Every structure is written in structure tokens, then in C-alpha cells.
Amino acid sequence: MNKKIIPFILIASLLCIKSNAQYERENDNGSFLGERVFFGGGFGLQFGTITNIELSPVAGIWLLPRLALAAGPSWQYYKDPMGKTSIYGGRSWMRLLFIRDLHQLIPVGIRLGFFLHGEYEALNLESEFWKGVYPDNSRFWEHSVLAGLGLSQSLGKKASFNITFMWAVTESEYQIYDNPEIRIDFLF
Numbered sequence: 292m293n294k295k296i297i298p299f300i301l302i303a304s305l306l307c308i309k310s311n312a313q314y315e316r317e318n319d320n321g322s323f324l325g326e327r328v329f330f331g332g333g334f335g336l337q338f339g340t341i342t343n344i345e346l347s348p349v350a351g352i353w354l355l356p357r358l359a360l361a362a363g364p365s366w367q368y369y370k371d372p373m374g375k376t377s378i379y380g381g382r383s384w385m386r387l388l389f390i391r392d393l394h395q396l397i398p399v400g401i402r403l404g405f406f407l408h409g410e411y412e413a414l415n416l417e418s419e420f421w422k423g424v425y426p427d428n429s430r431f432w433e434h435s436v437l438a439g440l441g442l443s444q445s446l447g448k449k450a451s452f453n454i455t456f457m458w459a460v461t462e463s464e465y466q467i468y469d470n471p472e473i474r475i476d477f478l479f
Contacts, residue, residue, distance in 0.1 A: 327353040329449060331478035332363060342370040347382065349476070357388040365414065380414035380432070388443065404443035408455050411436055414467070436460040437472060450479040 332348035344367065351361025362383035369376050390396060390405040412435045439457035446452055456471045 324352075326449075329353070329359070329361070329478045331476055333474055333476035335367075340372065342368070342375075344368045347476075349382075349384075349478075351478075357391065359386045359388075360384070361386070365412070374420055376417045376420035378414050378416055380412065382410055382412040384408060384410040386441070392445075402445065404445070404451075406441045406443055406453075407439075408441050408457060409436075409438050410457065433463060433467060434461070435463060435467065437468070439471065446477075446479075450477070452477055 328350070329352070330348070330350050333345070334347070335343060335345035337343040345365070346367075347363060347365040349361040349363035351359050353359045360383070362381065364381050365379065367378040369378060385408075387407045388404055389407060390403075393399065393401050393403045393405070414433050414435070415430050416433050417430055436459070437457040438460050439455055441453055441455035444452045453476050455474045455476070457474065458470045459468045459472070
């Protein structure tokens with residue numbers, strides 16, 4: 292196990308214990324599975340010298356009122372002056388909401404939530420585009436672990452707009468991510 296992951300796991304575990312204690316108070320009558328399941332994802336568009344189109348839907352569940360797990364496929368079309376490629380794969384993530392509503396802690400009128408985010412991603416890359424890693428022009432899998440923090444703006448009972456700032460915990464020789472990786476997603 293990578294030593295950089297251990298502090299993140301310890302912090303997430305401690306916050307889960309606190310969330311678990313609050314679970315009984317916040318949901319006295321239990322909750323229906325349909326209320327805990329969510330969908331959403333992110334997309335990206337960039338046109339110009341570099342063209343980048345990304346789709347990454349997710350489906351997930353709130354295991355506890357502040358702990359969510361989600362997974363989904365990922366597809367990306369990337370073109371720059373050196374060539375073009377298609378990247379596909381999948382990701383799974385865990386999100387721990389440690390502040391649900393900032394206004395409840397500090398009455399400043401800002402209704403933002405804050406969360407910890409951990410993600411595992413497996414992407415299938417074209418070797419010819421990524422510096423000829425394999426001589427037979429095949430594709431290969433690149434595995435990444437990302438961790439970070441995010442902001443969540445509620446858009447209704449279940450919907451939210453989220454911005455996540457993540458750093459690659461695992462090192463890659465292919466320079467897939469610039470640190471920090473910033474992602475925007477919607478959940479509903």
C-alpha cells in the first residue's frame with residue numbers, strides 16, 4: 292500500500308465514526324433505498340488547438356447521511372497538434388461530507404457543504420499516442436488513485452452541484468493529470 296494513502300484512510304475512518312454516530316439522530320425512522328440512490332456525473336468540452344470532450348456518468352448510494360459511494364464509466368476524446376486518441380475506462384469514488392451546511396456552523400449566509408473525496412480510476416490508453424509504450428500499437432490500462440477536497444452546493448432535496456480539487460496519489464509516467472485535477476459534477 293502506498294504510504295501517501297494511509298493518512299487519508301485514517302482521516303476518513305475517523306470522520307466515518309462521527310458520521311455513524313449522527314446517523315441515528317438524523318434518520319430516526321430509517322430511509323427508503325430510493326431516497327439514498329443517486330445519479331449524475333460530469334462532462335467536459337474544450338475546443339481550439341486542443342479538443343477535449345469528456346463524459347463520465349455515475350450511479351451511487353448514500354451509505355450513511357454523510358458517506359457516499361459511486362461508480363461509472365468514463366469516455367474521453369482528445370486531439371492536439373500531435374494527434375488524437377480515445378480514452379475509456381471507469382472510476383469509483385467515495386465522498387465524505389464533513390460539513391453539510393456552512394451556515395449552520397457559522398451564520399454567514401453561505402450554504403455550502405465541504406467533503407473529502409477519494410477516487411480509483413482505470414483508463415485504457417492507446418500506446419501509440421502515449422509515447423509508443425508498446426511496439427505493437429496496442430492499448431494498455433493505467434490505474435490511478437486520486438484524493439482531495441470539494442465544495443457542494445445543494446440544488447434541491449437530492450440534487451447538488453459539486454467542484455472537486457484532487458491530487459494524484461499514485462505516480463504515472465504518462466502525465467495524465469496536472470495537480471490539482473479540478474472536476475465539476477452534478478448529482479441528483
